[in-house]
Every structure is written in structure tokens, then in C-alpha cells.
Amino acid sequence: MMKNRTRQTSLSFDTSDTQEISEKIPQPQAAPPDQGDPNDLQGKEVWIVDSHSLIFQVFHAIPPMTGPAGQPVAAIYGFARDLVFLLEKKKPDYLICAFDLSGPTFRNELYDQYKANRDEMPVELPSQIAGIRRLLEAMTIPVLEYEGFEADDVLAAAAKVVQEKGGRCTLVTTDKDCRQLITDNVRLFNVRKDAFYTAESLLEDWGVRPDQVVDFQAMVGDSVDNVPGIPLIGPKIAKDLLNQFGTLEGVLDNVDKISGKKRKENITNGRELAMISKQLVRLRDDVPLSWEWEKYVVTPVNGQACEELCDEFGFRTLSKQLQALSTGTAGEGETSALQATKLDYQAVETIDGLKELVEILGQQKRISIDTETTHTSPRWADLVGISVCWQAGTARYIPIQTPAEDPSLPLEEVIELLRPVLEDANIKKLGQNLKYDEIVFRGVGIELAGVDFDTMIAHYLLEAGARSHGLDELARRYLQHETVKISELIGTGKKQILMSEVPLEKVSYYACEDADIPLRLYDILGERLEEEGLTDLFDDVEIPLVDVLVEMEYNGIRVDTERLKNLSQAYGERLDTLEKEIYEIAEQPFNIASPKQLAEILFEKRKLPVIKKTKTGASTDAEVLEQLAKQDPLPRKIIDFRQYAKLKNTYIDALPNMICPKTNLVHTSFNQVVAATGRLSSNEPNLQNIPIRTQEGKEIRSAFKASREDWVLVCADYSQIELRVLAHYSKDAALREAYQNNHDIHAKVASEVYGIPLDEVTSNERRSAKAINFGIVYGQSAFGLAKSLDIEKDEAFGFIDAYFRKYPGVDDFMENTLQQCYKDGYVKTILGRRRKIDGVRSPQKRDRLARQLLMPERTAVNTVIQGSAADIIKLAMIRVHKALAASDLRSKLLLQIHDELVFEAPPEEVPSLVRLMLPEMTQAIQLDVPLVVDVESGQNWAECEPVELG
Template structure:
């Protein structure tokens, strides 16, 4: 990301957004930012090689440090820095002072050195993961207490800072030693009795290095620095300065967020949280509640369960809210001796309410609740507002759309956290093991808050022109996704077991071949050992480096494969290991015992483009065109004997969207004639007749076509086609000369985004994007786009394609319901829908699906759907 003047500003942008989120969501009383001083520190005097292996800070990042300081000053955040001491030492001193005075301190960092600061009053916070880190998390990770962190690191060392540690003492051994001997001194004093001759020898001979390492990793808790605590208080930001910096850096989205940003008022001025939450613990109270809910037009509800997977979950209770501040909880499962009501009785009494579409339903992540209730025989109707989905439309790029964050941001209310009820890590319990009086308040609050958020978010939705997208697409889509998740898909376990055996055998063969080429055995899964073999023993060139040494990632191995046979075999080995671990061995474990099917979860609020994603398992990442991908897909079968799978796939939908938006005559003509667009582009780019286009020509043209959609540079195309950059540039230049309408479209997208700070898809979906340069700063002839510019173009095209397939899903779903079809929609994989159907309904289903998908949205050129059918996902053959 660069500013309008061409200055790198991506780090400034990320830092400022994180800082604003901390102020808004965590609401600290004091906030301090510590910087490392220029030059070395006392640790370099102790050990001349301290941090010597670290790469130099990138020039682009170094240039932004001063800009970050300017932003901090504009936001009135105190800065601390002390010569000869690292920022971590300053933070350690601050934390120590705060704790000594009875305060609580959060150290915002992912630096492992700061784990030694953890205590009852000091914890860490990881901004990227949006998660706190405490003593329990430390014990789970390293198996040590906070007071043992320094000794642990002294034994293990730190490759990032080049802290030596003790040779051959890894995290597992260090944990075992400290569990037995408690301290580093005790470990070293008893080194002679420790098992393992080499380990014993290293501990005895490495004592000096271990003690040196302790001095390097131990943070100084009393640095000689004066702290003006009043200046460290959180003060209102200087809006004038912040807005001026946002203009200078080109941060339109951040400018709008900052303009509405206010540091929270003192506690005495906070709005009072008035709530009347009750537990329904008798049938009489339940009957009274049902009577009340029958008279309301709109309510909010939430379910409490035993699992985050709705098809595996047991219902623990249901909560309702019908007016702001009012909430009730109905317990169904609870600890032995605690109050609960019979599940069947509760559901039968609530069914007329939940299945009445005239009573509008509000909630947070309603899809989950609807799948849970569908599992116990209740088909909820009338979903009218989902706070998570609404906020996703408003801020697609936000880190979280969780209820805790929304409550803090819009209601200034700190919610009860689920971790306060069920705990975390190995000590976590199920919700049905938590006393009802604790669950009751939490659950009622979870029903109340969405009702309070509804009018706030609805107003923003309308103001930003997203009302139709929410009402006509995203909310109705919830019912479709519920159906798909509830249905699940069957997998052939015997087939997967056979593939597991085959892949294991192939890996063993590859392993032997790799060892033979290396001349010795080594741990193929260890990047360090692999690096030693490749670069030290085989003398292959280092392509790129990471913090811990030469990179051995897939990109590097593919380049090295041109010089030696072993890297290619490593790539194959890794591919089999990934497929085996991610799908072949994992899928059987994910089969739900209630249904004998796999039920993936479709994520509606993750991808900023509007695309759906999936997890547990992630079926959208199964490779498509390899032999192994076909083998894995062959394990996906219909759930009923003799039924068929039907797959309907949009043909080149993103390129058709590109043609629609660009209106390029040549591109439009190709699609109107239903030509092979890749062959046509190959003919134009290579200057050969259509009937003389080779498979190599077509493959290159396909890379160009899809590269255009993603704003690919000549360098990127050259890499993907394994050609030189000049040849790639020639291809791209020839493409835009033949299809100038596409060039005009891309430029217009960037001009509009630079002006507005966002782009919109075909249905008006909005994505804020900062960092697009002004036209005079872009050299169109060089075809070099920045990441924000590529993102802007891709969002318009790919996001519009995502809009269209969502419309198609809605149309198909409604038609199937209307006709009472036995067919079931099971999966959406990007541009493809997968169904299962009785064979006698196959042709009728194919016709229905084609009609609805090809009519989903009127474009300037026709939408085309390819339909296949078969006994499993891999063996589907063209049907119509």
C-alpha cells in the first residue's frame, strides 16, 4: 500500500487500525507505546552475536517508523524509549510498576520474551489472533509457569534473536527438566545425573552458554526511565491532526472510522446497562412465556449447546428477548441436581412460535441456531435480521463480527465471555456442566444484545445502500445454508482407507528416493534439516531467506527442481502428506455419528469478496485437476443407495462478468457465439488462426485470461508460464490491445476506488480498500499494480460472480421447495453446486438447475452452466 505521493504506508495503516481497535474495544485507562532505540543495547555488549542472524528491517518498513510516531502523536498515545534498552525492557518496567501498585496490565505483543511477565495481574494480548494469553495458555503451550519462562528459554535458546541455549535441548526436554528440577540452576547443578549421554554432556559443557542465554532473555524490570503517568492516560485523539494524516496517507476508510471515533467516557458517564434477565424454571413460567411471545411481532433468540458444530451439538437451553433489556433462559440440560425442563415438552410448546414466519426472528449467527433446532425437529421460520451478517456487509474486512466486539463498539457494554463459564484449554468444560444461574444471565444477554443492535445496524445498512443485498440475498441465503449444512454429504470410508494406504505407500517410495538422492537419512518434515541437505550438502543456491534461515517452501523447491531431482520429490512428498492429513485420514473422523455424513460449515461472513468459504472440513480447498484430487473426490457419494450426484458448474463465470462490465465488443462477440474464449484469446495474442491454436497456446491464454481478473503483473505471468518477463509483458500488452474495453474497465475501477475509498459488486456489495494510487502515479504501460489495486479489480469481478451464484442458490432452493423435489442441495464449491437425487428425477433436476442458474442474473452475455452426473463426485460425466 502506498500513499497518493507513492510513499509506502501499509505498516502505518495496519498499526493505526489496530490501535483504534484497542482503544475502542479494550477501553484502557492508560496506553503506552514503547520503541526500540537506534543502535545496540546492553545485550550486544554481553554477546556480540546477539540478533546477528536477524535480517535487516526492510527499507519500506524502516521508512514508516517516523510516520507511525506521527500517527501516535496525533492519537495522543504516549511514547516511551530508552537508549541501551529494548522496548520489551520498557514494557516490563511499566508492567512491574502497575502490578506493584495493584493495577492490571495487558502487554500487547506476540513476542515470546514477554511471557515471563505473565502473572495474576499481567497478561498478553495478540492483536492478530484477537486473543489474550495467560498462565493457563502458557502451561498449554510450553508446560511451564511464568516464573520458569526465562529458564525455559535459556535451555532452548531462540533462533530469531540468536540466543544460543543448550545444544540438543528442545522445548519438550526443557519442559521435562524444569518440571523435575524447577529452575535452570538446579538443572545445571544436577546435569551429571540426567539421562542420555549426549544430553548430559551438552548440559555440563554448555553451562556458561545457558547462563549467558538467561541474561539475554531476562527482561529488565527497572529501567531508569521517567514516566509521566498523566501523559500516559488515554486522552481524546486530535481529530484535526488524524484527519490530516489520513488525507496525506490516503486512508479514506480509516479517516471515516476515526471521524466517528471517541475515546470512552469515564466509567461514571457510561450509559447504565439496564437488564431484567430471568430463568424459566417451571412449566407455568414456560406457558406464560409462550403466551407472551405469541403476541409479539419480533423477537431475538439464541441457543446454548455442547459443541460448536451444530450437527454434533446437544441442546442445553434456549434464550429469548422481545424487548430491549428483557431476556429469559430456558434450561434443558444442566448439572446433576440443577433445574431443567424436559426437552420434548419445551420444544413442542415453542414450536408454534419458532415455526411461525409471521413472528420475525433476530439473532447473532442465526445459521448455527437454525441448524441446531432443525436437528431436534424444529424448522425455524421468519429469520429477519442477523447482526453478524449485517455487520459483515458494513465492514467486510473487519477482523471480527463477534457479539462481544459489536456490543462493545455500538452499546459500550462489556459482555459476559463464554470463557468465564466453560474455561479454556484442557480445563474447558461443556455448557451443560455449568450451573444454570451462570448460564442464564449469559444466554439471556446473548438474546438481548442482538435486539438492541438491530436498529443501530439497520440504520447504517440503509444509509450505505445495502438494504436490498441484506434483505433479498444474504438473509434468505441463511435458510439455504442451513439446509446444506443439515443435509451434509456421505463419504465412502472404505475408499478413503484404501487411499490412505496407497498414499502412505507412495510416501514411503518417495522417502527412499529422497534419502538416496541426499546420500543419507534425515527428517524430511524438518525445514532446518532439509535446508542443511539442500544448501550445505547438495550446494543448491539459496533462493530466499526467512527469519530462521534459508526458505524451503514450495515456491523455492519448484525453482530448485530445475537443477536437481530431489526438490521435486520433496514437493510430491509434501503434497501426499497434506492430502492424507487434511482429507484422506481426517474425513472419517469428521463423520457425524447421528447421520453417517460429513457436515461442513459454510462461512457467510469471512471472505471480503462475498464468496462463501467452508471449514470442518474445508471442502473448497480440495485440488481440482490433479489425479489425487480426483481420487479424493471419488470418496464423496450419494447418501442413499442407487441415488446419483449432480454437479452444476458455471462456465467461466468470472470472465463472463468481466465481459459484461467491460462491454468490450470482441470479448462480447466471443461469448455471444459461444466460442472457446481461451482458444480465441490465444489466436489473438499469438496471431494464429483459430484452427491452428495448440494446447500450449491455449494454456498460456487461459493464464492470461484469469491473470487479468486478478490484476496479474508481467512478472507474475512470467512465473506462472515459466517464460521471461518481456515475453509475458508482450502477451499482456497484446491482450489489452485486442480487448481495450477491459483496459478501460480496470482503469475506471481504480479511479472510482481511489476517489471513493471502496468498490461495489454487481449487487452493490461494498468493500473498503485503501492504498489505490491516483492515475498520475500509475504507469499503465508497465502493467504493475499494487496489492490494493489488484484487490479492487478482483473484488468487483470475483465478488460479482459470488453474488450471482448466491442468487442461483436462492432460486434453485425455492424451486425445489415449490415442486416438492426429493433432490437435496449438498455443497457449494465456488462456482459449482452439488446435489443428490433419485435417478428417476435426474433429468428433471438437471433441467430445473440449468434454468434457475442461467437465469440468476441478466448479463450482457449469457450465463452458461455445465451439468454432470455420476455415482461419485469424481466420476460425474456430462448430462445435458
């Protein structure tokens, strides 16, 4: 539990004397007269960077990088890259970087605990901040700072002057204190999200106006800066009070009108802290700076100085961008060619023209390709056209289906003419989401060879947590180019048309652009992969995996529609019965699917306690219902109703509609760039969400069968792979010994934790140990374990404490992982996959013995384990795929679900398939403990039995 330490703080002055508060604040000195025209900013865009805020952002966001001399340079690179982005994309008229000077400010005099909880600056940063200052000088970007004030105060002062002179000011910062500066002509900008933050954003976020921000923060406080606020007053209460009374003073003067005895006491007792907090969070706009606006105008950078620094730091790509800024050609050439009128985008309208194109393509070492089709699912799609690009700005579109008035080429002739190029592995292929194109090509008889670079996958490895890896986003971010959107061609909703119905002229430009952009991104993303040490993972795992996923998606799996029809009827009857039972218990009918109506029944009519609230009222989510089910029979019926309704709607009734009419099979789509851990996911259908061990899950799985009636499914499942990865990483002797001797790990842990002989462990004790084992992997707290086992928190804490005493290597592994993540800003999997994670606390701020991890900390530990397991199964898939291709077996790999691979095979091939597959899976990587695979086979996915090899 977090203790409120503010009451024990020694204040540096008498808080009752507000006059003394104002005397502690440095008073402005007379500034020299303004030398510029007071109206010279009229209509101008002035951008001011909160430099330290941005430096810390990029420091934690970018994995460590070293320059040629081994010096740390990641923060310099990230800061410079963002400045280049601002100059090229936002094109400010004026650009300034505000800095904090070292040493105390007036706020430390007001309150001696201000920012006292801040950690020391990471040792890698001071030299990089000095490098950033040198780079700013080379880029001719001025710096503003003033002793005794923070950069936020400089931003406030600048924003005030800019407005007075008629300009518009954009503050590049994520510091919440700056929200108080927002006006019609002052906005904030988050460079990480490429998003502006305005008064509308503030209202949606905090529910207050800009002029109420200071009062809001004074009440809520700020743990980052150690601003005390009013104890036990959170954002929602603060918002409601300000909406009622307008200001902090209005709240303090009307305590008697505030509901709740405890709340009144908190506000009354917190009055002095609130007034101190208000002084701390209010930004000063009278910093006595000399404003020299002629020096703040954006001018070309010093090309030679920038080149020398880039050589010193090892920034090759950045050097090119800075050179463009030095000549005033930023945004031209490679970046702006897409927007120029000299693009060579053409449709190939004759067979002779296609033959000429094929001759050109056959001479290339690398080409970018894209397909246009009639469907988002490649097995359902018909090929509309093919676009190719072999040099930036030069692309061709080969139309196959067009409106009647436009020319097109026969599919058969197109395929045969392109086959030598597309099936030539020596001509490397690149593109965006090539898996889709490869499946489309296979559907028309072409085996695409030489797949070498996928921009979507490359960006995923570089920015696993990014919201989008789509081509539109990549073009915007790296090329500063707005692409033609597909909705501009085919429309949306009921008016949407097929791509084959769009006029050739429009499709041709769109398709050529889709081939051109990946070619332009190739060098940019490829260089970043190399800089961040991800090239091997990309080349040896993620790109080879594309061919495996193509095979799986193309193969598809059969679903038994008759079985689904029977299940649909049975589930409908179960839902009807549950509905009647629910109405009977509730003593009235109501809309069970309506959270609002359900809340009225549970909390108003049945007087059950409100567990938690949402923005719209009392929550009725699954977690809440599970707790309420201990007190009342209705919540359990609601849980059951929701479960059956979800399974019926999501799978039983939906699966028949997912059967491809061309194949009579279901072709799920495997997502390679979604989960930040590196795991694969799937959709249409989402196979990962089908329950595994419940009866309902087995019923649904029983509908999945081999594509041929006389074939069987073969399921190969890694046994406890995540716990084995934990044993490998932790180097814990007891854990490794248990796996090396093939012990039942859950029974072994129960024996150790409970202190009883292995042969006396009961099923309940083993169940508890299993929950602990898997809970550790996910960083589960004693509270979480207590809930999952339905035991007291103290008992759960005792289990966890006993576990770490028996397996100290696991404790050390978790601690080392968190320390490394705190230091580097990211964690790595066994193959070097990186995931950037913010929010991990320093060792000094974490109580190791309390076993209370924050979400980012749980994520860090889990990513190493789960991500490494994902790496291993990807390696196994690649090995099995190659082994199958080299064999004479007819067996096929169909599905991957977490740690399980699903094949189909003729019954007589099962032993051979198992003998082929087992060594590829168990030897996919060398761990300190053996990898074990359990293999089962059966007529459907639910009814499989262990395979016994003779």
C-alpha cells in the same frame, strides 16, 4: 522497477555544514509562564489525537456518505465516532486534538523534496476538515497547532510536558515517526485496532528500542514523506547495524567493520542523506505552545451545538451518543445496562413459567434467540437450553439439560410449547449466527421461521475485512461491554466440560446475555446498513441465503469409508516410496517435515542457491522448491511428498472422523462471513481445497457419494463465470462478441494474441491464452505469468501487451476500477457489496503501460470480478432452493464449491432437476453476455458424465 531519485535531488543547503542544519530549524521563543500547578497531571491520563492522521484513516476506511444537503460527511462521521469511542471507552482525563497548519514547515527548508511526492488532498476533504473543527468546538475538545511545525511535533512537545508533570500520555496515531516518543509513560494507540503500541511492540516489529527509532528511520528512509534514507538499506539491515553499533553515528564511524563491499559503499555514499534524514524524522519537543491545562480537561459536550451539527450532517445515531456525553450520562442507558445490576435475566424452571413466557413472546413483533448445546457442529450437538430476549435487558433461559442438582424442563414439552412462536414467520427472529441455531432447532423438529436479522452477517457486510465478527467483539466495539466468555464456563483443553455440566445460574446469565446483545445491536447495525446502502444486499441476498445453507448443512453428504481406507493404504505406500527416494538422493535420512533440516540438506550439503529468507532462515516453501526443482531432483520429490502427506492427513484419514454418528454423513460448515470478496468458504472439511483436475484430487472426490446407494450426484458448474463477468464489466466488444457467439474463449484469445486463424491454435497456445485470461482477473504481472508458463519475462509481457491491445475494454475497466478505488477507498460488486481497500496508488503514480500492480490494486480488480461472481451464485442458490421447495422433486442441494452446485437425486429425477435448475442459474442476473451452466451426473463426485436432455 522503482528508481532511486534521491541522488538527483537538489538540496537547499550545503549538507557538509551541520551547523547550518541546526540554524535552519526555528528556535523556540519564550513561552508564557505555566499558570497551573506543575504537579496537577500526577496520575492523570492525557490523550492527544494526531488529527490529520485519523482523518485520512477514516476517509479511506468509510465508504462515501452524504448529508441532507448532498455534502460529503464520511470523514466527519468516522472522526466523530472515534472520538466518542475514546471518551466513552477510554475515559481520558484530558483530551486534545493536534492539527497540521497549511504551509511549509522547517523540514521543507531543510530538504526541499520533503513530502514532495504527496498527492493533492482529495477534493472532498477540505470541507470535511472544516466540519470536524466545528464539531470539536461543539464537543469542547481543544485544538493545538503551531505554524512551521507539524502535528507530530505538537504531540512530541505535549508528551514531554505531560511526563514532566507526572501524567501518562497516549498518542492516538499510526504515524511511525511517533514511535520515537515511546517511554514508560508514553504509548501510542491505534483506534482502528483498539490496540496500544509500546516499547515491546516496537521491539517485536522493528527489533529496536524507542531511542533508536530516529536512527532506524534515518537509515531506512520513508517513501510516504519522501525521506531519502541510505539507498539500499532496508529494515533488517538497519536493525542489525543498530544492534551492533548502537546509533547511526556509530554505524557511520565504523563502516570499515561492516561486512560486504557493496554495503560499505552504500553507507559511505549515503552518509549525507542519512544525516539529513535524521533531522527530518526527529520530532521537535520544544514547540513554543502556551499550555492551558485547565482547558484540556474533558468536560461535557455542548449538547445543543452537537445536535444542530448532527442534524446538518445527518448523524442520527451519533446525535444520541453525543447527547449522552452532554449530560454526563455517556455509557449509561442502552450502553451500560448490560453492566448494571438491574438486568432481568432469569431461568424458566417450570412448565407454568414457560407457558407464561410463550404468551409474552407471542405478542412480540421481534425476538432475539440463542441456543446452548454440547458441540460446535450443530448436527452433532444436543440441545442444552434456549434463551430469548424481547426487550433490552429482559431475557429468559429455558434449561433442558442441567447438572443433577439443578432444575430442567423436558425437551418434548419445551419444543411443543415454543413451536407456535418459533415457527411463526410474523414474529421476526434475530440473533448472532442464526444458521447454527436454525440447524439445531431443525434437529429437534422445529422449522425456525421469520429469520430477519443476523448481527454477525450485518457486521460482515459493513466491515468485510474485520478480524472478527464474533459477539464478544461486537459487544466490545458497539456497546463498550465485556461479555462473559464461554471458557469461563466450560474451561479449555483437557479440563473442558460440556455446557450441560455447568451450573444453571452461570449458564442462565451467559445465555441471556447472548440473546440480549443482538437485540441491542439491531438498531445500531441496521442503521449503519441503511446509511451505507447495504440494506437490499442484506435483506434480499445474505439473509435468504441462511435458509439455503441450513438446508445444505443439514442434508450432508455420504463418504465411502471403504474407498478412503484403500486410498489411505495406497497413499501410505506412496509416501514410503518417496521417503526412500528422498533419503537416497540426499544420501542420508532426515526429518522431511522439518524446514530447518531440509534447508541444511538443500543449501549447505547440496549447495543450492537460497531463493528467499524468513525470520528463521532460508525458506523451503512451495514456491522456492518449484524454482529449485529445475536444478536438482530432490526438491521435486519433496514437493510430491508434501502433497501426498497433506492430502492423506487433511482428507483421506480425517474424513472418517468427520462422519456424524447421528446421520452417518459428513456435514461441512459453510462460512458466510469469512472471505472479504463475498465468496463462501467451508470447513470440516474444507471442500474448496480439494484439487480439482489432478489425479489425486479425483481420487479423493470419488469417495463423495449420494446419501442413498441408488441415488446419484448431479453437478452444475458455471462456465467461466469470472471471465463472463469481466466481459460484462469491461464492455469490450471483442470479448462480448466471443461469448455471445459461444466461442472457445481461450482459443479465441490465443488467435487474437498470436495473430493466427482460430482453427490453427495449438493446445500449448490455448494453454498460454488461458493463463493470460485468468491471470488478468487476478492482476497478474508479466513476472507472474512468466513463472506460470515457464517462459521469459519479456515474452510474457508481450502476451499481456498484445492482450490489452486486442481487448482495450479490459484495460479501461481495470484503470477505471483503480481510479474509483483510489477516490472512494473501496470497490463494489455487481450487487453493491463493498470492500474497503487501502494502498491503491493515484493514476499519476501508476505506470499504466508497465502493467505492474501492487497487491492492493490486484485485490481491487479481483474483488469486483470474483465478488460479483460470488453474488451471482448466491442469487442462483436462493432461486434453486425456492424452486426445489415449490416442486415435488425429492432431489436435494448438498454442496457449493466456488462456481459449482452439487445435488443428489434419484436417477429418474435427473432430467427434471436439470430442467428446474438451469433457468434459475442462467437467469439469476442479466449480464451483457449469457451465463452458461455445464451439468454432469454420476455415482460419485469424480466420475460424472454430461447430462443429455431428450
